[in-house]
Amino acid sequence: MNDPRPIGVFDSGVGGLTVVRALEELLPHEKLVYVGDTARLPYGNKSAETVTRYSREITRFLAQRNVKVVVVACNTASAFALEALRAEATLPVLGVIDPGVQAALAATRSGRVGIIGTSGTIGSGAYQKLLLHHRPDLVITARATPLLVPLIEENWLDHEVTYCVLREYLRPMEEANIDTLVLACTHYPLLKPALAKLLGQERVLVDSAEACAVSVKRHLDQHGMRAEDGTPGRTELCLTDVPAHFASMARRFLKRPAAPPELVRVESL
Amino acid sequence: MNDPRPIGVFDSGVGGLTVVRALEELLPHEKLVYVGDTARLPYGNKSAETVTRYSREITRFLAQRNVKVVVVACNTASAFALEALRAEATLPVLGVIDPGVQAALAATRSGRVGIIGTSGTIGSGAYQKLLLHHRPDLVITARATPLLVPLIEENWLDHEVTYCVLREYLRPMEEANIDTLVLACTHYPLLKPALAKLLGQERVLVDSAEACAVSVKRHLDQHGMRAEDGTPGRTELCLTDVPAHFASMARRFLKRPAAPPELVRVESL
Numbered sequence: 001m002n003d004p005r006p007i008g009v010f011d012s013g014v015g016g017l018t019v020v021r022a023l024e025e026l027l028p029h030e031k032l033v034y035v036g037d038t039a040r041l042p043y044g045n046k047s048a049e050t051v052t053r054y055s056r057e058i059t060r061f062l063a064q065r066n067v068k069v070v071v072v073a074c075n076t077a078s079a080f081a082l083e084a085l086r087a088e089a090t091l092p093v094l095g096v097i098d099p100g101v102q103a104a105l106a107a108t109r110s111g112r113v114g115i116i117g118t119s120g121t122i123g124s125g126a127y128q129k130l131l132l133h134h135r136p137d138l139v140i141t142a143r144a145t146p147l148l149v150p151l152i153e154e155n156w157l158d159h160e161v162t163y164c165v166l167r168e169y170l171r172p173m174e175e176a177n178i179d180t181l182v183l184a185c186t187h188y189p190l191l192k193p194a195l196a197k198l199l200g201q202e203r204v205l206v207d208s209a210e211a212c213a214v215s216v217k218r219h220l221d222q223h224g225m226r227a228e229d230g231t232p233g234r235t236e237l238c239l240t241d242v243p244a245h246f247a248s249m250a251r252r253f254l255k256r257p258a259a260p261p262e263l264v265r266v267e268s269l
Numbered sequence: 270m271n272d273p274r275p276i277g278v279f280d281s282g283v284g285g286l287t288v289v290r291a292l293e294e295l296l297p298h299e300k301l302v303y304v305g306d307t308a309r310l311p312y313g314n315k316s317a318e319t320v321t322r323y324s325r326e327i328t329r330f331l332a333q334r335n336v337k338v339v340v341v342a343c344n345t346a347s348a349f350a351l352e353a354l355r356a357e358a359t360l361p362v363l364g365v366i367d368p369g370v371q372a373a374l375a376a377t378r379s380g381r382v383g384i385i386g387t388s389g390t391i392g393s394g395a396y397q398k399l400l401l402h403h404r405p406d407l408v409i410t411a412r413a414t415p416l417l418v419p420l421i422e423e424n425w426l427d428h429e430v431t432y433c434v435l436r437e438y439l440r441p442m443e444e445a446n447i448d449t450l451v452l453a454c455t456h457y458p459l460l461k462p463a464l465a466k467l468l469g470q471e472r473v474l475v476d477s478a479e480a481c482a483v484s485v486k487r488h489l490d491q492h493g494m495r496a497e498d499g500t501p502g503r504t505e506l507c508l509t510d511v512p513a514h515f516a517s518m519a520r521r522f523l524k525r526p527a528a529p530p531e532l533v534r535v536e537s538l
Contacts (some may be wrong), residue, residue, distance in 0.1 A: 010349065017516060038315070039309065039315065039319050040308065040309045044532050045422070045512055046307070046510050046511075047510050047512055047513070049510075050308050050509075050510040099501055119513065119514075123513060145432075145538075146419055146422070146423055147419050147420065147423060149419075150415055150416050150418075150419040151416065153314070153415070154415055154416060159437075160433065161430065161433050161434050163435060164429065164430050164433050165430050168429075168430060169427075180303070182282075183445075192446075241315050241318075241319040241321075242316055243314055243316060244316070244388065244392060245316060245388075246388075268537055
């Protein structure tokens with residue numbers, strides 16, 4: 001069984017391109033339609049109601065593009081909106097949190113797990129609840145780290161300031177002696193080298209973007225929804241605003257040049 | 270002559286409350302209606318087209334609230350949208366850039382002026398052009414400083430990290446030996462103590478929020494549009510999203526507790 005329809009992916013901005021990159025590697029024959037809500041980013045400091053409304057609007061947009069599945073490549077949107085999207089969508093909706101939680105459970109030896117993400121993601125308690133649901137004995141240290149996205153967008157990936165900010169944010173993680181850190185924001189994989197330098201090689205960094213791509217592949221396999229082997233893959237980028245430095249930013253997330261994006265309007269609800 | 274109608278003020282978020290605070294001090298008998306576009310903030314990294322559309326939508330919203338003047342309390346919106354707003358509005362529209370430029374011209378002795386602001390404001394060249402229009406001999410050092418708003422919203426106003434970021438951002442200003450620094454973003458007045466510590470007391474910090482309030486007062490006086498002396502002032506806050514920590518954030522900008530905000534929708538154009 002094959003399904004030639006594209007996979008829909010969305011995020012508040014360019015961060016979800018880390019999920020696109022992982023999907024392109026794992027599923028090279030799939031077509032992808034990506035929506036980055038760059039006109040209204042970020043989602044991480046907005047209310048659950050607003051993030052849910054935006055997510056519903058984009059899910060409708062993707063449904064109109066005839067996607068076979070909607071991947072919520074944004075931790076904040078997954079934390080706030082996943083249930084609402086599943087309740088109203090006729091399509092499967094996959095998020096980043098469940099895969100991130102599974103990867104963290106598989107990785108931790110000591111049961112001491114750290115989580116970093118936006119204020120919205122951490123404040124929602126979504127990761128914490130799901131981790132504890134599976135393993136009530138876990139010791140979880142969660143912290144909102146709102147400066148990391150701006151630092152990444154400034155491209156200060158190996159900058160003194162970034163290490164200074166990370167040391168501050170990671171202090172409670174060090175004190176709690178975590179062995180696993182969940183990167184609960186699709187921007188954060190770009191900080192893996194800096195995080196590894198500070199945390200040491202023994203600690204596991206759980207990349208929710210990679211974990212999400214693996215879960216999408218599993219879903220397509222289980223439901224006979226893969227595109228035919230041999231069909232050429234393709235990624236279409238739709239943005240609600242085209243910011244000045246989009247091309248260079250996208251390249252850092254995709255690790256390849258991006259095709260010119262399509263400027264789109266999503267209908268308000 | 271008196272005009273009892275309120276003054277309309279808007280910004281992408283809470284930063285413009287520094288303008289509200291200055292207006293409340295200068296014009297205690299005026300009613301103010303403030304719109305913070307918290308559902309779509311920030312504006313500083315979005316395109317001119319998108320920022321202009323948002324600004325037009327909010328100006329229409331304020332016109333429906335029967336304001337007597339629209340104050341664009343956002344440097345990015347002033348840089349990108351002021352002309353478009355003036356072209357279509359039947360109301361006077363006042364921005365922050367012209368007052369900031371006048372204040373900088375009055376302050377500088379050496380003619381060496383620095384400007385810090387969002388990527389949008391600095392990239393637009395609006396301050397640079399207007400300063401050079403008045404004094405072509407100025408030596409201007411302008412830098413986009415996108416990490417400052419997140420640092421302020423994190424409330425790290427006197428934090429090691431903030432000094433580290435500021436030192437990095439101010440390096441070209443030090444090298445150029447500026448005597449005046451324009452704070453071309455309504456968030457930045459909260460960093461005045463940190464900036465003064467780094468730059469020393471001889472350098473002048475031009476606060477575009479204060480300068481803007483002075484220009485509003487002058488406009489009302491010149492056109493006989495002040496509210497009657499003795500009428501009680503009042504500030505209404507309208508937000509397009511109510512974020513989790515609004516009350517504590519607003520308090521820092523207003524230097525007083527804020528009344529509960531009204532959640533509003535602005536119509537799309």
